[in-house]
Amino acid sequence: MKIxxxxxxxxxxxxDSLIAWLKASNPDIACLQEIKSVDEAFxxxxxxxxxxxxxxxxxKGFNGVALLAKQxxxxxxxxxxxxxxxxxxxxxxxxxxxxxxxIRVCCLxxxxxxxxxTEKYAYKLQWMQRLAAFAxxxxxxxxxxxxxxxxxxxxxxxxxxxxxxxxxxxxxxxxTRAAFRRLRNLGFIDAVRATSDEVPLYSFWDYQAGCWxxxxxxxxxxxxxxxxxxxxxxxxxxxxHVRAWEKPSDHVPxxxxxxxxxx
DNA sequence: ATGGTCGGTAGCCGA
Numbered sequence: 001m002k003i004x005x006x007x008x009x010x011x012x013x014x015x016d017s018l019i020a021w022l023k024a025s026n027p028d029i030a031c032l033q034e035i036k037s038v039d040e041a042f043x044x045x046x047x048x049x050x051x052x053x054x055x056x057x058x059x060k061g062f063n064g065v066a067l068l069a070k071q072x073x074x075x076x077x078x079x080x081x082x083x084x085x086x087x088x089x090x091x092x093x094x095x096x097x098x099x100x101x102x103i104r105v106c107c108l109x110x111x112x113x114x115x116x117x118t119e120k121y122a123y124k125l126q127w128m129q130r131l132a133a134f135a136x137x138x139x140x141x142x143x144x145x146x147x148x149x150x151x152x153x154x155x156x157x158x159x160x161x162x163x164x165x166x167x168x169x170x171x172x173x174x175x176t177r178a179a180f181r182r183l184r185n186l187g188f189i190d191a192v193r194a195t196s197d198e199v200p201l202y203s204f205w206d207y208q209a210g211c212w213x214x215x216x217x218x219x220x221x222x223x224x225x226x227x228x229x230x231x232x233x234x235x236x237x238x239x240x241h242v243r244a245w246e247k248p249s250d251h252v253p254x255x256x257x258x259x260x261x262x263x
Numbered sequence: 264a265t266g267g268t269c270g271g272t273a274g275c276c277g278a
Contacts, residue, residue, distance in 0.1 A: 009278085010270045034278090036271060061271055062278095112278060152278095206278090207268040250269075250278085 001098070001260040003029045003105060004239075005148040005221055007204075007251035011035040011066070015043045017245055022050050025239060027255060028070050028262065029096065031107030031148045035064035042066065059089035065107045065149070067094045071262045074102065082130035090127070097263040103229065104138060108149035113170030121170050124152070128179035135224075136186055144229035144260070147188065150251065151222050153180040155190065158199040159219035171220060189230040191223040191256045192238065201238055204251045212243055221254045232258040 004027040008014040011032070022030065030052075035042065039058040047054050051070055057078040058064040067073070073094035080091035090109040095102050108131065113124030131147075138145045154160045154172045166172040184190065192201060202217025211217065225233060239253040 013270060034270090062276085114278080209267050247269095 001028045001258045001262065002255055003027060003031075003146055003148065003223065003258065004253050004255035005031040005033070005107065005150070005223060006253035007033040007109070007150040007221060007249060009034050009036070009249040009251065011037050011042060011064075013247065014249060015046065017242070017247065017249070018043075019046060019050065020245075021239075021242060021253065022047070022052070022068070025253060025255065027068075027253075029094070029105050030068040031105065032066040032068065033064075033107065033109035033150045034062075035066050036062060037064055055092060055094060057089045057092040063089045063109055065090060065092045065109050067092050067105065067107050069094060069096065069105075071096055080108070080127065080130050081134055083126070086127075098144075098260040099263045101143065103144040103146065103260055104141075106145070106147045106149075108147060108151070110149065110151045110153065112152045113176065116168065116170050116173065124170060125175060125179060128176075128182075132179070132182045132186065135183055135188060139187055139226055142228060143226070144232060145226035146229050146256075147183070147224040148222070150220060151180065152220055153177065153222075154218050154220060155180055155193075155222075159201070161200065161202070161216040161218065166218070171218065183224055187227055188224040189227070191225050191230070191233055192219070192236045192254065194225075194230060194233060195236045202240075203238055203254050205243060207250050221251055223254060223256045225256075229258070232260055234259060
């Protein structure tokens with residue numbers, strides 16, 4: 001079973017690319033971020049025609065996440081628990097039956113947090129705190145759990161093209177990296193780093209200043225696995241070629257292959 | 264030193 005995450009930066013602008021990618025990459029489950037669409041405007045029919053069930057948690061103009069899956073989820077939960085006043089659509093969880101049990105796939109779009117020193121950075125850290133609390137509860141189930149998405153976190157210095165450029169950014173500040181490390185210390189495993197020691201590896205290249213052409217990228221899209229999910233991990237791939245397509249997203253898909261079989 | 268590019272929306276904001 002192949003599970004992928006991709007920040008598509010607007011589903012309306014990317015629907016042709018999304019269809020081309022689904023056909024070529026053929027993920028069993030796809031986690032999409034920044035759909036920038038309300039649920040009613042998501043191009044559901046075109047995706048369903050490819051054989052996917054579509055679950056969205058949309059929002060007008062900004063944010064918004066979606067879960068596409070070849071099998072119907074047994075359960076879907078929208079919104080990250082822990083703050084009933086949070087109106088931003090950044091989290092959706094699906095439960096899927098597999099041979100021998102079930103897996104939980106969470107699609108998350110973690111706040112960017114810039115500029116530092118504003119309520120935006122405080123919101124990012126609060127959101128990461130809520131995510132860690134959620135992750136800890138899911139870990140206690142001792143089931144395969146996959147937390148996939150745009151974390152807006154550069155985990156290590158070698159995950160960015162120039163530390164000097166990023167050292168004061170919300171994506172790389174020590175407090176941000178410590179909050180991400182908390183997930184690892186709970187027992188979650190970075191799927192890409194569990195299968196590759198290649199450096200650097202990037203999943204995002206800014207549209208500005210020719211970053212793609214100069215390979216000035218950062219690795220901020222991650223699949224974090226509970227131990228039970230990591231047990232079934234076979235390989236990962238960063239689908240870098242997608243960044244060279246016409247009208248690309250600034251992120252590329254990151255995928256992990258598992259030995260789970262749909263039930 | 265500055266601004267550079269997108270998407271979505273509305274006459275700028277978020278990234």
